[in-house]
Amino acid sequence: MIELKPFAKLGGADHGWLKAKHHFSFASYYDPANVSHGALRVWNDDEIAPNSGFPAHPHANMEIITYVREGAITHQDSLGNKGRTEAGDVQVMSAGSGIRHSEYNLEPSKTKIFQIWIEPTTQGGQPTWGSKPFPKSNRSGKLVTIASGIDGDDDALPIRANARVLATTLKAGESAEYAADKARHLYLVPAAGSIEVNGVRVNARDGAAIRDEATLKITALEDAELVLVDAA
Structure with a gap:
């Protein structure tokens, strides 16, 4: 079952x-x-003007993944972490028992991000933050796990959730496949370009909520970049 959520709606x-x-x-x-799709609670498509952003504010008991599509985001938090995450890179914050952070676009042009929130498997715990480059050239034509709380995903940024976040870039006509558990909640959004998922067209920035599919076959109808969440 694939439920399409058009960007315009x-x-x-x-x-x-x-x-x-x-x-x-x-x-x-x-x-x-x-309200949610399984443990996936938030997927925001944000465009942030230059020299603006979110001043310091609190979070608790949420895994927050920021996927930078264009530009860069600068993070600072109450643990003393500071970092700049640019397009192709990903940052993860485990809010745990509580953390305050700010997120600003300090660049001269617009920054575009997906911010994804996933419910953790346990409450509380020490908050953490981390970032990692995942250059788009390295994930061309194949889904790469960029954040995960699932055993075996050792190269991904760790999250405290029964979920993984994957990304890929596909040239027009290229396909990628993902073996899905029918009981899982999958959610897919192209950051750019149109794709077809098991015969369903998904345009740039549309959402596709997926259940009861054993395999996803994703074909790029034009050059595309996409993010997929597989959650409990």
């Missing part, structure tokens, strides 16, 4: 400095029928 907000689209209920957008 997503909830959202325009704050001037921030243009946000929400794949699931978030902030002032609330739809009781669209």
Whole structure:
């Protein structure tokens, strides 16, 4: 089963400095029928204007993955971590028992991110933050796990959730396959380009909520970049 969520129909907000689209209920957008997809709780498509961003604010008991599509985001938190994550790189914050952080676009041009929140398997614990480069050239034509709480995904950034986050870039006509457990909750969004997933067309920045599929065959209808979450 593949439920398409067209980008044009997503909830959202325009704050001037921030243009946000929400794949699931978030902030002032609330739809009781669209709160989560398994352990996947938030998928925000954010465009942040230059020299603006989110001032320090708290989080707890959430795994927060930031996938940078364009530009760069600069992070600072109450643990003393500081870092700049640019397109092709990923950052992960395990909020644990509680952390405060800020996220700013200090670049001269717009920054575009996906921010993904996944519910952790345990509450509390020491908060952590980390980032890692995953150059797009290294994941061309194949799905690469960029964050994971599943045993065996040793090269990925660690999260405290029964989930993994994968990404790939595909040239037009290329395909990638993913072996899925039918009981899992999969969610796929092309950051750029149109794709076909098991015969269903998914355009850039549309969402596809997937259940009861044993295998995903993803074919690029044009040059594409996509992110996939596989969650409990």
